[in-house]
Amino acid sequence: MTSPAARALIFDCDGVLADTERYGHLPAFNQTFEEFGLPVRWSVAEYREKVRIGGGKERLASLLTPEFVAAAGLPADPEGQQAAITGWHWRKTEIYTGLVASGAVPPRPGIARIVGEALAAGWTLAVASTSAEASVRATLERAVGAVHAREVAVFAGDIVAHKKPAPDIYLLALESLGVPVQQVVVVEDSRNGLVAATKAGATCVITVNDFTADEDFAEAALVVSSLGDPGGEHIRVVASRSAAEPGEWVTLADLASVLPSSASPSSASPTSALPTSALPTSALPTSALPTSALPTSGPPSRGVPMPTASFGDVEVVVRTMAQTAVDNEREFGDLDAVVGDGDFGYSMARGFELVLQDWDSFDRADIGTFLKRIAVVITSRIGGTSGPIWGTAFLRAGVTAGAAAELQPAQVVAMLRASIEGIKARGKSDVGDKTLLDALVPAVDTLEEHIGEGHDAGTTLRAAAVTARERAEATRSMQAMRGRASYTGERSIGTLDAGAVAVAVMFEAVAQLWPEPPVQS
Structure with a gap:
């Protein structure tokens, strides 16, 4: 029998958690058009076609025919048009969240019930939406209540390169949650969502709505009119290609029964959420690496070599990083505001605040599990691109640590190298692009070098911190190649990268925890 604790349930948002398209997004779009004086109003029939386009900004961009641009008096250049879309979308989101708060957007049947039952049964829950x-977040809280909403990881917004039907958002969620893909049920409502989920390897259940009822759901394990509720309208089973046989409403057991019968938590490791080929060698557990892939011990020890790191050491380092992010919210935000949008400090502080808030509740079965649970909070709670990047770093470190209860120095380096590779892949960046990598990679190089030379922990960490600070300062002369700062081109030269500075400050804070070695006579 499959253990419920090894299972995950991931919901789409729009059309799944609530009837958002008809009662939320469509009126919000039309009110936005009216407020901005745009010569368009979408009817229900017209919006049914727009729903096939993944993402609100993408739906707005579909308006930009030459005729519309001229009639709306929009700028001719793509940058000006994109700025207009950003403004419209911001206002549309504001209107939509107000509608949700007012109760105008009704939750779909069965959502609150299934979420409560799944949490009680130990399932991992998430929402994956672009x-x-x-x-x-507004829709989720309205649908399941504030208490349960806090237990659901959220992956949303422009945090992936491609929106549904591309699988990016689900690949990110799977990687972050660390649950084997064979144990994951996705609940979707559209063809785009179904394709995205199945391309990611997950089993998909469809709850149709007025906008999607006529779409092709051939790959779905189960297609129903809704999840339903006891005492409510009976559901209609459109198709079942699994062992599920729902009655008057869909139960949690029905959702579990759509999973492949061969799936077993004892035979699937958390890394099977993605194919092994999708992970760099450095992201695999240390025990699975060939000896040649691990950092060597280097020349004979000089002084007292860096000792094994205990689970307590790992906890102290993570907690120090979190507190540093919170304490430096304003400084990091001010740095980011020079050429970015200024939200880096705020986003980091709010995310790591939740890490501190939930500190005692994290699973401490082993170092890997602990770090992966931290990764889920960071990925789903830190806004913008920072959440996926920092979350990926913790995730890759956790996967590399595996079931270890303590870490040899070589394992620490392997974990940091895994984090670096994850950041590079997630952010499509490298050293020289004016990102946190410009401080992190040289600092880890220094760390590895000092470990190899047999230096003690304090000396090693202080040397890495000095390197991180020097290389963070060196970003001042660089031109940003990634992130919002890259939009400013050469204007970014002369400014410090906020992410690189954050890495330096964290290294410095951690280094202060280890005392200097006694002077030997």
Whole structure:
């Protein structure tokens, strides 16, 4: 029998958690058009076609025919048009969240019930949507209540390169949650969502709505009119290609029964959420690496070599990083505001605040599990691109640590190298692009070098901190190649990268925890 604790349930937002399209997004779009004086109003029939386009900004962009641009008096250049879309979308999101708060957007039947039952049974829950994060969080809280909403990870907004039907958002969620893909049920409502989920390897259940009832759901394990509720309208089973046989409403057991019968938590490791080929060698557990892939011990020890790191050491380092992010909210935000949008400090502080808030509740079965649970909070709670990047770093470190209860110095380096590779892949960046990598990679190089030379922990960490600070300062002369700062081109030269500075400050804070070695006579 499959253990419920090894299972995950991931919901789409729009059309799944609530009837958002008809009662939320459509009126919000039309009110936005009216407020901005745009010569368009979408009817229900017209919006039914727009729903096939993944993402609100993408739906707005579909308006930009030459005729519309001229009639609306929009700028001719793509940058000006994109700025207009950003403004419209911001206002549309504001209107939508107001509608949700007012109760105008009804939750779909069965959502609150299934979420409560799944949490009680130990399932991991998440929402994966490429709608704006503020909209998703408002919808989730309205649908399941504030208490349960806090237990659901949220992956939303422009945090992946491609929106549904591309599988990016689900690949990110699977990687972050660390649950084997064979044990994951996705609940969707559209063809785009179904394709995204199945391309990611997950089993998909469809709850149709007025906008999607006529779409092709051939790959779905189960297609129903809704999840339903006891005492409510009986559901209609459109198709079942699994062992599920729902009655008057869909139960949690029905959702479990759509999973492949061969799936077994004892035979699937958390890394099977993605194919092994999708992970760099450095992301595999240390025990699975060939000896040649691990950092060597280097020349004979000089002084007292860096000792094994205990679970307590790992906890102290993570807690120090979290507190540093909270304490430096304003400084990091001010740095980011020079050429970015200024939200880096705020986003980091709010995410790591939740890490501190939930500190005692994290699973401490082993170092890997602990770090992966931290990764889920960071990925789903830190806004913008920072959440996926920092979350990926913790996730890759956790996967590499595996079931270890303590870490040899070589394992620490392997974990940091895994984090670096994850950041590079997630952010499509490298050293020289004016990102946190410009401080992190040289600092880890220094760390590895000092470990190899047999230096003690304090000396090693202080040397890495000095390197991180020097290389963070060196970003001042660089031109940003990634992130919002890259939009400013050469204007970014002369400014410090906020992410690189954050890495330096964290290294410095951690280094202060280890005392200097006694002077030997």
